[in-house]
Amino acid sequence: MRERIGRLLGSPVESVRDLGSSHAWTLHRAALADGREVFVKAASDQAGVFAAEAAGLRWLGEAGPGTPVPDVLATDDRMLVLPWLPSGAPAPQAAERLGRELAALHAGVRPDAYGAPWEGFIADLPLDNTLDGRGWPRWYAERRLEPFLRRAERHLSADDVRLVERVMDGIEELAGPPEPPSRIHGDLWSGNVQWTGDRALLIDPAAHGGHRETDLAMMALFGTPHLDRILAAYDETAPLSDGWRARVPLHQLHPLLVHVALFGGSYRASMVEAARSALG
Structure with missing residues (x-):
């Protein structure tokens, strides 16, 4: 080595x-x-x-x-x-800076389509990054929810599967106002935020052209420190569309299906709750 x-x-x-x-x-x-x-x-x-x-x-x-x-x-x-990135305690000022920098990343040089021009992975599972110029709702249903529902299916009941299928069937109405593709991290749970003192850096991405609300929803899924400050600074820099908080469970559904596929039934209840909340 x-x-x-x-x-x-x-x-x-x-x-x-x-x-x-x-x-x-x-x-x-x-x-x-x-x-x-x-x-x-x-x-x-x-x-x-x-x-x-x-x-x-x-x-x-x-x-x-x-x-x-x-x-x-x-x-x-x-x-x-x-x-090598030095570790530091999460600080409020670093959180606010992260919110502004994440907003700038999402609003910066945008991709032309959803997906990415390379084969994707989340953890060590493959992600379908086929470039797609259609709107985000169908892309999310077909490239993220459907494949991981099939991977997770052995840990789910028939009713659980049908619940997720209902989300996919109604995705156009559930997805909110249209958004152009953003460059997103794609796996932005708290463990992939490296706090270095005066700044936080993002590591271990599953990067692709996606919906910016996905990154914010993932940060909320497992409890990112100072999340309120991050979100406030983000929204001040690049205002979010009305109703974005209600759509958080929809964006969390994919990573929860990933967790069911990777770790089994211990994440089933959280996945089911997210699917029900997404449907309203």
């Missing part, structure tokens, strides 16, 4: 510290002879996941100056290397 990191970054590696594992990859902190410290994800069979994450981070960074994502230092078929 030292040789591989050193070759990718052009500097000898002095030390590598193991940080555990996540899904199918291992995590590491490496110190280089030139003084840099880097974060490394490594695996022998996750080339597609690493390529998608690297492409997503770079693509999000192209939305405009000040985009809150780290640089990609290097990637190959066995690892992804990012700068």
Whole structure:
């Protein structure tokens, strides 16, 4: 591993510290002879996941100056290397800055379609990123809800499945006012917000052209610190459409189906509640 990191970054590696594992990859902190410290994800069979994450981070960074994502230092078929980000306690000022920067990301250089020009993943599950110029509601139903409903189906009852199908059937009426595609993180739960003191950066994206409310709903799903401040700063910078709070469960339905598919029935009740709330 030292040789591989050193070759990718052009500097000898002095030390590598193991940080555990996540899904199918291992995590590491490496110190280089030139003084840099880097974060490394490594695996022998996750080339597609690493390529998608690297492409997503770079693509999000192209939305405009000040985009809150780290640089990609290097990637190959066995690892992804990012700068080491210092950890800090979530601070109110950093939360407000994140809200403004996330709004600028969503309103910045917009994609022409929903989806992305690379094969997508969320965790280590494939995401259908087929580019689609139609409106968001059908894209969300066909590319996000339907595939993951089928993946989660073995953990659900027939009534649960039909409930989600009702959401998909009524998606045009449930989705709210039309919105153009935004560059979104796509998996913005609290664990993918890295607080560094005066700023928060977004890591581990499932980036694609999507609906900006999706990122905000995901931040609410598992409790992001200072979320009220983030949302207030966001709405001040890029005002949200009327009724967006009522649509939060609709946008949470996909990640909850992902969790059912990954972790089983422990997330079933939350998924069912989100589907019922989405239907009103």
